[in-house]
Amino acid sequence: MTSQVKKSMQNVDEQIRTLKIFFAEKIPKKMAEIEAYIQQSELEPLNLVHWDRLLLAMHTLAGSSGSFGFEEMGTRARSIEKKIHSLIDTGIVNQGQECSLLQTEVRQFVQWGRAHGNQFAD
Amino acid sequence: MSPTLNKILYVEDDPDIQVVAKIALEVVGGFILRSCSSGREALEPASIDFAPDLMLLDVMMPEMDGPTTLACLRKMTQMLHTPAIFITAKVQPSEVEYLKSLGAIGVLAKPFDPMQLASQVRELWEKSIAP
DSSP states (O other), X not given: OOHHHHHHHHHHHHHHHHHHHHHHHHHXXXXXXXHHXXXXXXXXXXXXXXXXXXXXXXXXXXXXXXXXXXXXXXXXXXXXXXXXXXXXXXXXXXXXXXXXXXXXXHHHHHHHHHHXXXXXXX | OOSSOOEEEEEOXXXXXXXXXXXXXXXXXXXXXXXXXXXXXXXXXXXXXXXXXXXXXXXXXXXXOHHHHXXXXXXXXGGTTOOEEEEESOOOHHHHHHHHHTTOSEEEESSOOTTTHHHHHXXXXXXXXXX
């Protein structure tokens, strides 16, 4: 590897590391958004708009976390995304217990995200 | 189809992913990238005039998803034969087959490794132009 290539790769590593730090800094805001959506879904459980917003938020987080080194966050978000998808697809979004369990799981995820999101993944 | 892969039109609604893909494709891969935040933006004249060699499309996006975006782009003469790759979390065989049936040369998994993305794109491209 030439010194120029080495320098270039170091530069890439630095840029990606910087992006990871920026991403980590935004995690509290992302968790707050998810929390707001779950609150709205609790207030209006039959309103699919709130579930769709929550689904998109979890999908986005699942898609991005892994690329920034937060694999566990991505895996957890993906798991919840699938469950929300299933609730919407099967039309049981208005069945109280299923929704309530999922809302609890999302709240636990938010707590976990707040606790772990600031631990920068190298 | 262009004989060389230089310019990529990338459609992705998540700004965080856009930034990391920019480094992955421009800095690591050496490609020229035009990023669009929505399918609608990809259909704007500036994106078409960019004349990409390849389109890289996120599947799940609000308002206009990746497959719909590709269908709309295909209606434009300039984009009729431009190879497309979908990028998605759903990489089960049935989903991949479905996306390929829409005319994509391949499907890449999300999340992606920023250090590997460019070589994955190039590999699919080369496979698609192989005789």
